[in-house]
Amino acid sequence: MSEFQASNFKKENGGAPDLLGSTELTSPYFFVPPSGDTASRPQSCAAGTLRFNTDIGTLEVYKGDNIGWVQIQRRESQYLGGGTGSNTGTGTRGLFYAGQNPGEVDTIDFITIPTLGNATDFGNATDTRDEVMCCASRIRGVGGGGYDAGTDDKIDFVTFSSTGNATDFGNLSVGRYSTAGMGDDVRGIFSGGHNGSSFQDVIDYITIAQSGNAIDFGNLAAANYQPAACSSSTRGIIGGGADPNATNRIQFVTIRTTGNTTDFGDLTVSRRGLSSSSNATRGLFYAGLSNTNTIEFITLTTAGNASDFGDLTYTTQEGAACASSTRGIFGGGNPNVNTINFVEIATTGNASDFGDLTQARKRLGGCSNGHGGL
Numbered sequence: 001m002s003e004f005q006a007s008n009f010k011k012e013n014g015g016a017p018d019l020l021g022s023t024e025l026t027s028p029y030f031f032v033p034p035s036g037d038t039a040s041r042p043q044s045c046a047a048g049t050l051r052f053n054t055d056i057g058t059l060e061v062y063k064g065d066n067i068g069w070v071q072i073q074r075r076e077s078q079y080l081g082g083g084t085g086s087n088t089g090t091g092t093r094g095l096f097y098a099g100q101n102p103g104e105v106d107t108i109d110f111i112t113i114p115t116l117g118n119a120t121d122f123g124n125a126t127d128t129r130d131e132v133m134c135c136a137s138r139i140r141g142v143g144g145g146g147y148d149a150g151t152d153d154k155i156d157f158v159t160f161s162s163t164g165n166a167t168d169f170g171n172l173s174v175g176r177y178s179t180a181g182m183g184d185d186v187r188g189i190f191s192g193g194h195n196g197s198s199f200q201d202v203i204d205y206i207t208i209a210q211s212g213n214a215i216d217f218g219n220l221a222a223a224n225y226q227p228a229a230c231s232s233s234t235r236g237i238i239g240g241g242a243d244p245n246a247t248n249r250i251q252f253v254t255i256r257t258t259g260n261t262t263d264f265g266d267l268t269v270s271r272r273g274l275s276s277s278s279n280a281t282r283g284l285f286y287a288g289l290s291n292t293n294t295i296e297f298i299t300l301t302t303a304g305n306a307s308d309f310g311d312l313t314y315t316t317q318e319g320a321a322c323a324s325s326t327r328g329i330f331g332g333g334n335p336n337v338n339t340i341n342f343v344e345i346a347t348t349g350n351a352s353d354f355g356d357l358t359q360a361r362k363r364l365g366g367c368s369n370g371h372g373g374l
Helices: none
Strands: 009-011 029-031 050-053 058-062 067-074 093-100 105-114 120-124 133-136 140-149 151-159 167-171 180-183 186-191 200-207 215-225 228-232 235-239 248-255 264-265 275-278 282-286 292-299 309-318 320-323 328-332 339-342 350-361 367-368
Touching: 009 067, 009 328, 093 133, 093 140, 093 320, 105 350, 133 186, 140 186, 151 215, 180 235, 186 215, 186 235, 228 282, 235 275, 235 282, 275 328, 275 367, 282 320, 282 328, 309 339, 328 350, 328 367
Parallel strands: 133 180, 133 367, 180 228, 228 275, 275 320, 320 367
Antiparallel strands: 009 029, 050 058, 058 067, 093 105, 093 367, 105 120, 133 140, 140 151, 151 167, 180 186, 186 200, 200 215, 228 235, 235 248, 248 264, 275 282, 282 292, 292 309, 320 328, 328 339, 339 350
């Protein structure tokens, strides 16, 4: 990657300014940074190094060897426009990923979280599977693991701002289903699950912008099947599940480190097959086995027990959740339903109807480009 030089600074009608000491750019000058695809990223360089990634269409900055490359992005609702392309999003998008009805499906559909209404077809996962769990950056939604006539270690992804079929990302360190997905704008984390013969305590992670196989992160406090997870910008929170019986345990990890979980507190009700989503400060846990409509919440920065939030409009388990900075969304569930509910995260109270999924189903995954980890 070339160093910055005078030729990188351009004028609308040609020419370049003199670079003497610090340079203040005023109109009509603009800066053209070095560019290249993901594979050509330098693996180690000075913190603060800036480049344009041509694979994902965004600026990125190197934040040191412990963190690596981080995308510089704005939320979809804040795109300024310009150029010849178009942005299809008008706000935070939520995805509902794969699932079962009655067999495994590859359906992906989406909603625009600020706008009530039915979900719209987005595309298809790379194969049919259920019990897939998701994480997301502002750019990518990622589905990991699942079950399709056997345990699946597949990871695939879509780009939020467009629609279309998923692309292969890599593989989990251990093939399993019913994991819990969470993360921030850089890292996605998959925890727990079932490998087809036993419950798992595995936690592994990916760098969301870089396709590749998952890497070992640490371990849960106990092997856990069907937990749920949400995140702040620093913490990943895992709640509930079965280890081996339904548990009310809440535990957490620090996303940008590696290591085993730490105790956080307890849910109000022990259960598995629940779902979770969050904004920057509150995490919500929805529904669960055996068919409950319970919603409860935690304050992500403060360890402690969950509190009652309200109720969904229906009783269910094995649904999916996502969130914007203000709304928590829950959809689908067992038995197969197409209902989508929402709550306003900053308050407490019962859920309201949002719309319907394109296909009634259970054991689906959910994520958004506006969740609390971003």
